[in-house]
Amino acid sequence: MSDDRKIFLITGTSRGIGYELARYYSRDHMVYGCSRSQPDTDGDDQFNSGNYHHTCLDVADPDAVEGLFNTIKKSSKNLDVLINNAGTYADLLAPLFARMKGDAKARAVADIRKTLDTNLLGNFFFSSQFFPLLKKNEGGRIINLSSIAVPLKLVGTSIYAASKAACETLAQVMAREFAPKVTVNTVGPSIVDSEMTADWSEEKVRETLALLALNKKSTVADICHVIDFFINPRSAVITGESIYLGGVIT
């Protein structure tokens, strides 16, 4: 990527991958981050809090997204990079759903709605709302977080994988709608150690990774490498693409 100081907006920065992305990019760039809760940066010497501004919001609330847009517009003339990282995971076997009753069914339905609202609607609201600021700069970039669950069609991930497939479709359609000023691409990690995967059994992790040519978890450094590639000024002709990590061969 170029050495220029850029302005980033990253969703889902209170923990996990988003926190690490905010930490990495705030070293040399200005980063706006958001999530429903605050990140805990106390004692993290690597996190340049001086370059980081947090807003607490739900990405699936279009009015809150518009409010953030108005705030950023007042202080920054443009936006260089939007990373749609906020996401949530629903683990649900479709054949079991029909047998669910009462509270268990209500919880499953709430999880389904939360997953679609966060992963699909949140992504759409942010990309659409911030396009006017991204297009002011000839090299505006949007990167969506997808997952290997999309190409691998992992059992138990129908809702999650469908929501991430939707993120890829959003990227492809918006790649056309936002051309030529803003590119829109996705990066799909394999398993990353975070709260999202903390309760996965060793067996589930092993079986999932075995489907990959490299049989490896992803790191945030791997993800940053792909994002750095997408945001490089020389990547201006790369749009509507998805890059998966770990060796997805279908």
Ligand SMILES: NC(=O)c1ccc[n+]([C@@H]2O[C@H](COP(=O)([O-])OP(=O)(O)OC[C@H]3O[C@@H](n4cnc5c(N)ncnc54)[C@H](OP(=O)(O)O)[C@@H]3O)[C@@H](O)[C@H]2O)c1
């Ligand atoms: N971990 C993996 O193995 C893996 C693999 C492939 C792809 N991904 C994708 O990578 C992204 C980050 O995952 P992660 O592992 O870092 O997950 P995580 O540890 O659960 O963190 C999710 C982040 O998203 C925020 N978030 C969730 N719902 C939100 C909402 N409605 N509004 C605003 N912020 C919200 C959370 O903050 P609050 O709770 O404070 O709102 C948190 O900061 C997700 O899109 C995920 O699908 C993860």
